[in-house]
Amino acid sequence: MSKRILVTGATGTVGSELARLLVTAGCDIRAATRSPEKAERLFRSEVDVVELDYRRASTFDAAVDGAEGIFLQAPPFDPDARETLVPLLDWAVQAGVGNVVMMTAMGVEVRDDLPIRRLEKHVESLGVAFTLLRPNFHMQHFAGGFLGERIRRTGAFSMPVGDARVSIVDGCDVAEVAAACLLSDEHDGKEFTLTGPEALTHQEIAETISGVIDAPVAYESVSDEEMLARLTSTGWRPEIAGVVIALYQSVRGGVRAPVTGDVAQVLGRAPAAFSDFAARNTDSWLSVVGQNP
Ligand SMILES: NC(=O)c1ccc[n+]([C@@H]2O[C@H](COP(=O)([O-])OP(=O)(O)OC[C@H]3O[C@@H](n4cnc5c(N)ncnc54)[C@H](OP(=O)(O)O)[C@@H]3O)[C@@H](O)[C@H]2O)c1
Numbered sequence: 001m002s003k004r005i006l007v008t009g010a011t012g013t014v015g016s017e018l019a020r021l022l023v024t025a026g027c028d029i030r031a032a033t034r035s036p037e038k039a040e041r042l043f044r045s046e047v048d049v050v051e052l053d054y055r056r057a058s059t060f061d062a063a064v065d066g067a068e069g070i071f072l073q074a075p076p077f078d079p080d081a082r083e084t085l086v087p088l089l090d091w092a093v094q095a096g097v098g099n100v101v102m103m104t105a106m107g108v109e110v111r112d113d114l115p116i117r118r119l120e121k122h123v124e125s126l127g128v129a130f131t132l133l134r135p136n137f138h139m140q141h142f143a144g145g146f147l148g149e150r151i152r153r154t155g156a157f158s159m160p161v162g163d164a165r166v167s168i169v170d171g172c173d174v175a176e177v178a179a180a181c182l183l184s185d186e187h188d189g190k191e192f193t194l195t196g197p198e199a200l201t202h203q204e205i206a207e208t209i210s211g212v213i214d215a216p217v218a219y220e221s222v223s224d225e226e227m228l229a230r231l232t233s234t235g236w237r238p239e240i241a242g243v244v245i246a247l248y249q250s251v252r253g254g255v256r257a258p259v260t261g262d263v264a265q266v267l268g269r270a271p272a273a274f275s276d277f278a279a280r281n282t283d284s285w286l287s288v289v290g291q292n293p
Contacts, residue, residue, distance in 0.1 A: 004028040005182055006067040006092070008052065009075075011039050013140045014103060017175035018071055019047050025183060032063050054084045060091045067092065069099040069182045072123075074116060077243040082119040093126050099188070100130040101181045103174065106193050107255040108134060131181040135194040136256050138171040139277040142205060143284035146234075151209065155288040156218040157202075160227040160248045165199035165257040170272040177266045192262040196271050199257045205274060212278045215289040224248070 005022055009015035010031035019031045023046060032052035033039040039049040052063040054075070064070070070092050074081035089100070100123055108117045123130050141147045142157075150157045174194050181187040200208075206219035222230075224245050231241040250256060263271035 002026050002028045003068055003183070004030070004066050005069040005071065006030045006032055006050075006052075006063055006097070007071045008032045008054075008088075009071075009073045010047070010049070011035070011042055012073070012076075013138055013144070013171040014135075014175045014178065015071070015073065016042060017172050018178050019043065021175055021179040022182065023047055025179065027183075030063060030067065052088075054088050057087060057091070060088055061095075064088075064092045064095045064097060067095070067097050069101065070097050071101050071103070071178055071182060073103040074119065077240045077247075078115075079239050079243050080115055082115040082122065085119055086122055089122065089126065093128055098128050099182065099185075100126065100128060101133065101178050102130065103133045103135065103178065106134045106136045106195070107250060109191065129185060129188040131187045131189070132191040133174065133178060133181070133194055134192065135171075135174045136167050136169045136196070138174065139168050139196070139272075139274055140171045141168075142209065143277075143281045148284060151217060151285055152287045155216060155291040156220060157206070158220045158222045158227065158230070159202055160222050160224045160245070161202060161251045162221045163201045163203065164251045164254065165201055166251055167195035167197075167199040167257060167259045168205075168274060169194050169196045169263070170277050173263050173267070173271045177263060180266050187266065192266060193258075193260045194263050194271075195258065195260050197259060197273050199259055200274060208274055208278050209285055212275075212282050213285045213289055215291070217285070217288060 005027050007015050007019045010019050011033045019029050022029050029047050030050040031039055031047045032050050034053045036049045036051050050063045052059045078084050102123050104116050111117050147157050202219045206217045210217040
């Protein structure tokens with residue numbers, strides 16, 4: 001019988017790729033989202049979709065029904081990640097889920113003060129098999145989300161990180177690692193810090209994008225205050241924007257620079273480089289061509 005797995009955040013970067021990988025591997029997937037129509041458009045009829053909102057317990061039963069494993073991720077930049085996810089986690093374990101693969105973030109293991117680290121500790125205490133995946137920033141930020149959108153519109157992007165290096169990782173590699181952890185018990189109890197193969201500055205990232213589209217893409221380093229003002233002026237709630245700024249401070253502190261061998265350890269191959277990612281995603285930035293002659 002095929003393994004039933006609940007994939008949370010299934011409309012997101014890692015969740016959508018993971019759902020497809022697990023379906024291909026023959027699993028019985030429930031792709032969880034707050035917006036089933038959005039997920040049905042994304043997956044067509046390839047994947048079964050279920051409504052799930054971490055903040056509405058009335059959606060938990062249908063989502064966890066019959067699931068043996070769960071891929072779990074907090075909403076992006078959630079300042080209350082522990083409070084958001086513990087109710088669903090406890091519900092799932094009570095309902096018989098025996099394997100939790102959770103995606104948090106690189107470096108949280110040394111930050112016991114963070115809600116996301118306290119969430120990891122809760123997972124460790126549940127008494128079920130678990131694996132913790134701690135990725136660096138996903139390369140997909142530069143093609144989607146607010147950064148990708150900014151590059152497409154203006155041919156430039158700003159961040160408060162100076163020339164700090166970041167070992168960004170391809171979200172597709174993160175999804176492949178998550179699939180491996182859900183499909184085998186070989187990785188139970190382990191923690192993986194998932195990075196790309198090299199640590200790049202944002203200037204190097206801009207130059208790589210520029211190279212694949214053959215048009216200028218500019219990177220500008222700004223202050224925390226400037227970045228905060230830009231985020232809040234475009235509708236970001238101050239407490240969420242504050243989480244983003246704290247992340248950038250950790251980048252400046254060098255926390256996101258180390259390169260690990262964890263992707264290769266699980267997948268038996270090197271992680272994708274940003275140049276591979278950029279070559280695969282050229283279409284994301286084509287609107288820049290001709291903007292800044
Ligand atoms: N992005 C990165 O570079 C990165 C790096 C390391 C770690 N992480 C971690 O990965 C997690 C996801 O971040 P991301 O940027 O990858 O996000 P993403 O691709 O935008 O996906 C976020 C997903 O979360 C779901 N979601 C949001 N609020 C929800 C709620 N209340 N109930 C149920 N589902 C909800 C969304 O589903 P619907 O909108 O369809 O409901 C969406 O599919 C975060 O915990 C983040 O800290 C991200």
